[in-house]
Amino acid sequence: MLLAHRKRKGYIIEKGLFGREKKIEQEYLYEKHLGLTPLADNVLGKALGVGTTHIHFVGKIRYANVVEGHHDAAGYDALVAIGKEIIKRVTGTHAPVETTLHILQSFGKENDREFVKAFDPDDPKLENHHQHILVYYPKYEDFYRNHKEEFANRATESIERIIGRKLTSEERQKLKRAFELAVEYGKRFHVMFRGIDENRYHMVAESAKVHRTEGFKAIEYAEKTLGGDFLEKVGDIILELNKLFPGFSKPEEVYGDRWYEFLKKRGIRPEELVPKPEKHIAEKSTPNLPSDALLEVLSILQALEFADYSENAKEKALQKLSSAVKELSRKDPTPENLLKLGLYAYAAELIKRNDFEKVRELEALKAP
Known part of the structure; x- marks a missing residue:
């Protein structure tokens, strides 16, 4: 996510008579991690036990998602880490990140285009492709308090549009609960990151970038930096999601024996969470053409x-x-x-x- 208060002065170049170039000063927003951060890729996603995400595009226009502080960024990134997995799981769509962000952006306030860079480079030159439409998100605590249920409803309706049919009452109830858990997951990380300064936030994000393919190392570093046990903080959410959708994530690959100890304390056998063969909600039998x-x-x-x-x-x-x-x-x-x-x-x-x-x-x- 992009932090709104970070601004730098750059310049754009205009060509005048006889091909002469003129530099015009222009402010721009910057942040090391535009869109979905490596934090969501390899810490918040890995804490759940899922794969990675990437910087997003919505159609042909890149939207810069703007939040007020790093703890808000952590909350929304954590929400997206789960939301996109739910959508991918039940629809098989190849654009789960974009779909999740489309839903989230409906709660934000869209602004005119501004100059935005993914980081603050040595070269302050600004090009036309650095202009993006900004979407200002509400504070995560406000989103959680006022829009949790509505987000779950809109996300469930989006799935109906993707699969092209109405969900059954059971399917709808199951998905709404899953999306509510995604918002709750974001809230837990929002609270965790509120207690640290922004420098440590970026330390965790940079660590995640270094350990792109080794989620357990990113988790280990993040837990030391934040001074908390992720499994104790969000284990109940991971567990409920895997009960709703067996095989939803693989926390055993990230936490190892800690995950099995967590299950043992709650009287749950690991085999209870082993997925059974099932179809995507979107799967339908294909009729044979005469x-x-x-x-x-x-x-x-x-x-x-x-x-x-x-x-x-x-x-x-x-x-x-x-x-x-x-x-x-x-x-x-x-x-x-x-x-x-x-x-x-x-x-x-x-x-x-x-x-x-x-x-x-x-x-x-x-x-x-």
């Missing part, structure tokens, strides 16, 4: 290609597809007939739009 209808559509499209996509050939192809649709509409609405109707209608739309590149995708659907 091969006769697919071959018919492909032959029509291929004949069109041989005719060099002439207007006359397109008109004939559309007439054939229209006749096929009329004939099928007189039959019973069986799943097979409805699939055929959709295939004919899809092919007709391709022809009307002159979108013949999609033909290759249809050919790939043929049975081997």
Whole structure:
């Protein structure tokens, strides 16, 4: 996260007459870690027992997420470390970080573009690509107090949009609880980092960067720096998440024997948390397309290609597809007939739009 109070003076270059360059002074925001910090990558994420995250992009515009202090940054980064794992777990999406940030940004206040750099470099020259839209987040304690439930609701609704269907009552309740735990996880780290100065915050973040692939070392260093036992602080959250989603994370790989001792104290056998084979919520059975209808559509499209996509050939192809649709509409609405109707209608739309590149995708659907 970006700390709002850090500013430096840089310059932009304007070209004048005869190619002369003129330097114009310009303030810019800076922070060593723009977006998701290595802290979230390898300390807050590893404390949970999951993998790493990366600096995020939302569409083609980079958003700089602005918070008031380092303890707020720790809270939101910890939330994202869990939120993106929940989304990835239940949807299989390849953009769980961006999805989590989209949801969080709806609670922030968007500002105009400003010059932002990921760190304070020796060269203070500013380029156009250093301009980003700023999103100012509320203080984490305010977010936790006022928006915890609403965040869980919005995140759950986002999952419905991703998978394209309504969740069952049981699924919804389970996911809402998981996202509430993500907010609680952030609160625990927000409190831990509130008690340290900003220099130690950056020491922990830099340590995480050094130990990118060795989470246990990052955790060990962070615990010494912060003077606390992460497992005692957030172990109950890790445990509940792994009960909700068996195999959600692998704390045993980060904490080793400490994790098994933690479970023993709570009367839980490790095998109780072993995941059973299950499908993503988003997984659905894929219907087989009727091969006769697919071959018919492909032959029509291929004949069109041989005719060099002439207007006359397109008109004939559309007439054939229209006749096929009329004939099928007189039959019973069986799943097979409805699939055929959709295939004919899809092919007709391709022809009307002159979108013949999609033909290759249809050919790939043929049975081997």
